[in-house]
Amino acid sequence: MSNAVLSLQKLNKHFGALQATSDVSLDLKPREIHALIGPNGAGKSTLIGQIAGNIRPDEGRVFLADTEITGMSIAQRARMGLGRSFQVSSLAEPLSVMRNVMMGVQALQSHSFRFWKPVAKDRQLLEPAYEALERMQLSHRAWTPVFELSHGERRQVEVACALALKPRALLLDEPMAGLGPEGSAKLTELLEALKLEVPILLIEHDMEAVFRLADRISVLVSGSVIAHGDSQTIRQDPRVREAYLGDSDA
């Protein structure tokens, strides 16, 4: 096998008569951002589900580094080093940022059947979580409850949560969604720095961000990857233009 950190091999998934994923093979190499784009209904969520573990593929296999994770649960994959963020923010709103980020650290260090030592003063937990927050430039918000954060800050917390797992690969599902130009620019900058440590599979609608960030782009239409290459290639690919023009009436 190549030096891919994450690789999908011939994934297939049907829902009834609908072929939601058809023979998709992808990989993610160290130090890169690989963007996955496609019009609405192309099967992106289904594909993400199969990588993250909430949907089982009918056929095909998923590898993280050299370990097959196809049959693993969401939690097992996370402990193996697959960090992910969600399209719709999925943080525990009433809890502090720290408490959200800490979960990943806790999962890495031991099982959670530790009943006695309070977490509030547990440096073993707090320090790595704090570090993850610093990398997303959010350490000043560590003790703020999530519901007080701005939309952009939540996006950063989501990534920090994934980073707390010391992930080998990151799966980011539309991290720019709903961000203004300023938030978008800031996150772009953060991700650009981050990819050197953790490669990122980026699912994104914001084309500007994709073309700026991605080293490679794969285009998903009707469940299949119809084009693959660097941003230059993808921009000029007639099939991509057709898929997008046909879809958006632009």
Add this chain to the structure above:
Amino acid sequence: MTNNTSSGVAHAPLVGKAGSSFDRKGLVQITLLSLLLLVPIAAYFLGHIYYVNLASRMTIIAMAAVGLNLAIGYGGMVSFGHAAYFGLGGYVAGISAYHAFDYSPFMTWPFSVPGSDSLLVVWLAAVILCALLALVIGAISLRTTGVYFIMITLAFAQMIYYFANSWPTYGGEDGLPIYIRNTLPLFDSSNALTYFLICFTGLVLAMAITSRLMKSRFGAALTMARLNDVRLATAGISPYPIRLVAFVVSAAITGLAGALYADLNGFVSPNMLSWHFSGELMVIVILGGVGRLYGPLAGAVLFIMMETFLGGVTQYWQLFLGLVLLGVVLFAKHGVMGWLAGRERNE
């Protein structure tokens, strides 16, 4: 990303706001607990044994509700079947005393188990059996969520209820009397005040265990399982075993309360297993303030006061209980503790 924060500053905000000092909430809690302790002691020395036993009842019901609160309030698992554990705990005390009384063995095969009149043995057996029952019921029920979970826990409790009702050996629907209260070394458990103090100690321990548990890593995971189980799984922790363990601990606490209750009344019957009791226990948790450490205590005190004093005025007191409950659910979501002690910060 370069880290240009100096190391001294970096650690400064690591520990969050410390538990605030003596505030309104603390005052309410201390008052509640000391009233529960001091009133029965005073009543005992004034010769009002009835009120001592009433306080024991409050304490025991509060303890059962502490168990349920761990499932509902902290774990987000709306169990509508906690009477099963309360009743099983009760039957353990009853059956054990029954065999100790006539020296018959509880079972002879594959090994001989005699009855016992020792409270320590009874309590241990109640805790272990309730934990095992909860392990089985929880393992099946926790595969489901939402309304299914509510109904399945209810149905399992009904199953145990009907079993106790139609199994003739231990009294069936007539119940089983405990002729002599089970005993404890060094203490005279048949003394009303001593028994109250035993129950009070049990309640305080149950609350202390809950509090400590919820501050630990396990508690952090359980809180996340309640608030957002997808987040928990994505962080690498499977919610199912976390919930299951919390459910088992919750049932064990409620079961121990059941054993105490049986000895207090000198009687067990299928009523302890009835779905009405499961409902009342939920009502107590909600009246007091769900997910708050002192909520079950406040709820139990209020409930039993209403039952005793309102029930003394009108035999239809449950009509008023219904109205109060409806009011609390519709308009005062944070319960008595929320009203007395202010809303909980954060979780």
Add this chain to the structure above:
Amino acid sequence: MSVTLLIEQILNGVQLGTMLFLMASGLTLVFGVMGLINLAHGSFYMVGAYATAAVTASTGSFLIGLSAGIAAAACVGALVELLVIRRLYHRPHLDQVLATFALILIFSEGTRWIFGSSPMRLSPPSWLTGFVTLPGDTRYPIYRLMLIGVGIVISIALYFLISKTRLGMRIRAGESDREMIGALGVNISKLYTVVFALGAGLAGLAGALVGALQSVQVGMGEPVLILAFVVIVIGGIGSIKGALLGALLVGLVDTLGRVYLPIFFRAFMPPSEASGVGAALAAMLIYILMAVILAFKPKGLFSAHD
């Protein structure tokens, strides 16, 4: 004798099943359309029975009494929906459980206050007493046979209501997509009141019919309510088809279990012990059935919702 017993018990099981269906269909509709878990459904069963008993006693006509019972249950249902239930649709299930538990307390104690604690008399009209002889020389009470008939008629009527009428179309739309039905311009709050009253009316019908067979008393709705919960959990919450099959399954398993389990244990146990074990196991049987079904299908047999 044995075949006669079997036929008789199967009919009893079907009769129990049809009555459970009347209860369960309302519960499952209310859950399917409004997402509400309603413990007070058993109270409508009781209201139907009491109103039927009271009106039958004063008019002397069972049919007038029955109509009054259904109407009373439906009206009380509509009223409860307008005053209380309406505020619960967007609340967590815990709140719904507690508020409707509070309603049970209010209804039960209120009824006790008005009608007293002793059971009320309600018996089937004279033209429905007596027996019919079925093939195999089985003598079976006409009234119970009539209950089965009512159950079948109601099932067919519900089927047509839901699959062929405008109201049914709205109910189905509400089940599959709560947002969309608002967008279609359907008056949701009116629809909800109607659905709730319909369910309450069916529960009232069941209460009145069964009340004439057993007795009319406070708390009569609660055992039936819990059986109905088992039914809809087995059938899949929100599914009428699941409610029908679940009701028949529960009715048959429960009835046959109570008769045949003690007989079964008598084959290899002393009779006194056998009847004890048999009865205890029979009482648990439907819950065991439910646990087994859920262990394999956590959403029930025909789930309409996820």
